[in-house]
Amino acid sequence: MPATPTSSPSIDASAAFRENEILFAGANGFVGKVTLALLLDRYPDLKHLHVVVRAKRGFAPRERFDKDVLKSPPLKPVIERLDPAVLRDRVTVHQGDVGEPFWGFSEDKIAELDGRVKLIINCAGLVEFTPPVDESFKSNVDGVENTIALAKRLGARICHISTCFVCGESDGLVEEDEPVPGFYPRRKNRDDHSFECHDEIRFMRERVREVYAVAKQKGTENSKDTKQRLSDLGVQRAAQWGWVNTYTYSKSLGEQLLATEPGIDYTIVRPAIVEAALSFPFPGWVEGGRTAAPLIMMAMSGLRHWPLRAEAPLEVVPVDQVASAILIAGALLLAGEGDRVYQIGTAEVNPIPLQKLVEWMYEDYCKAAGRPHWLMPGVRILTPARSRSRGQKLLSRIQTVHEIANGIKKLAQKSNLPGRKPIERLTRSFRTLGIQVNIREQALALYQPFMHDNRFVFEAGNIRRAHAMLSPADRERLPWTPEKIDWKRYWLDNEVRGIQKWVQEESSKGRSFKI
16 A cells, blocks of 8 residues: 655644635535535634525525535534534625636626635536536536636635546556646657647537537527437547546546646646545435446346456545545645645555455345345356347347237227236336336446446545645544545445435435436
């Protein structure tokens, strides 16, 4: 395990937050909620926190903040033990949107904050793998441009939340000192200047305008076909340079905008795959379906055939460790001691092999079903091609049976035969099964870059050094302890149980999530 430095200056994070006002975006997201909760819980004497909330019809900004953020599961226990005066006197909610120029702030608002806000924490972003590329750009590219412009007006530093997977295609250790400007995953060496972020952004914006111009002529600007064209455009362009999806491509462009802008003091925090809380605000808190939730829900249903690299680690990190890292990075940035990039991963010091993960989950499935796992067929590791072939054959069989059942149903209806309702139920069940298998195959394809095609290990020395630089009291308040995680216990007790409670139950109530 890499050593933690022992001799370094002591940084007082408590003083940094007590002496500097913070502007926070993305408080209604998974990472944003936990980061906000940790900040309020550990540093209630902070000077002032300005939280930006997007407008929502029927709700004033403060009302939406109270409803969607403060009353959410990770904030609720924190708010219950917090002195009400903290929220009343030290937290201000502003209406805004990072996708708008200057976040949508008026000149009066900017003048009000000018010289007061010293740190912008930008947790906002669109965390979808393959959205229409213009939607991804609005949050992840335009949002960074707008944050830079606002920071310059306010005289503030930027703590920008990105993702480790901006590295794109990879096989092994991803170092933290890789230069950000001009990076693309297929870069030959550091003298390769084939990629320039401003040129790339201009090129893609022009392609988007062309798609909408054609759609306007047809009257299909808001059609599914147009959205699909824009989604395909992002996927194809990302793949051309070596990024695994539109999300990582757009986040890398955002990083490069920040790194090439003169006169800005910034730090970039790159989490790996963010999963359920280790301990804060409570073990197992997880939200939404854009992490590993789809894979875990498939495992919970008994899936035992997996297309993955058995020896490769899954680069995951609990959300509360990410929140700690963000606040550590922000405190060091305020103190003038920050690094440019912090990768927040665990595989470098405490890797979890993918095969072990799926075996643990299959054993857990067998236990829940009351079947000894040693009497059941074991987990099988397949190639992606073999996995796709199995899925296609299964879908073909389901379709055949569905067509037969549907034919019997129509015959029964035409002949007015008894027993039509059981046949109709059977037809619906096969249709549902086909949809479920199709969704499963799509999810496996979507996650293939993370399970099979690449072996990601993210160097995370900067956050270890940063944590060691904190005062002893702040190291307790902001833990960074990936080497101490018992992965089997965490995965079953925190991750799987958290998905069951906070994602599967919400899904069963009719709240959909995207994969």
